């Protein structure tokens with residue numbers, strides 16, 4: 561009897577320990593992926609200095625045969641143009657979606673080919689993806705978004721000399737965490753400001769919550785007087801570059 565009580569207690573303590581460690585791990589993981597400091601990496605494009613109420617919606621990790629068309633339908637109905645950072649691997653098997661993106665006035669950015677966070681083949685992957693986009697649309701990619709937003713100084717230099725601008729974000733919808741539709745809308749509306757770049761996803765995982773939140777986000781932004789633009793359009797408003 562005594563032995564059972566002890567082992568139960570031990571079991572409880574073990575659980576408590578694992579729970580605490582797990583909690584710390586989750587918190588450290590979270591701060592790793594939130595990347596507030598990374599978006600301010602010098603030499604990257606993550607916002608523009610402007611008084612005008614203009615923002616850019618960006619979608620990563622697509623195109624996806626289910627979620628990208630759903631997102632495109634909403635953007636079309638609301639007359640909004642956005643920027644899509646496509647993965648070469650996904651783009652290759654969904655070239656019709658690249659064509660649709662271009663036809664409907666959206667901008668196509670480069671997210672590498674295989675979503676390798678370390679970007680060991682940075683230039684090769686960027687070129688591979690550019691080739692897929694060019695073959696389908698006749699346009700080259702100009703903005704490059706590193707997987708996870710991670711970029712070292714030397715990677716930044718390599719990207720630049722390969723004719724691309726590193727584009728990060730200033731408002732994270734955190735839709736990648738699937739926190740619920742209401743939370744995604746709040747994450748955007750609580751943090752948005754004139755000239756901000758908003759991060760969302762149209763691929764890589766089921767994006768049902770992103771699709772469901774998009775209409776409300778656009779409506780709420782418009783209600784607050786915001787206009788939505790592509791990354792190239794937004795960049796032209798930068799008071800620093802005039």
Ligand SMILES: [Zn+2]
Nearest residue numbers: 620621707708
């Ligand atoms: Zn990504």
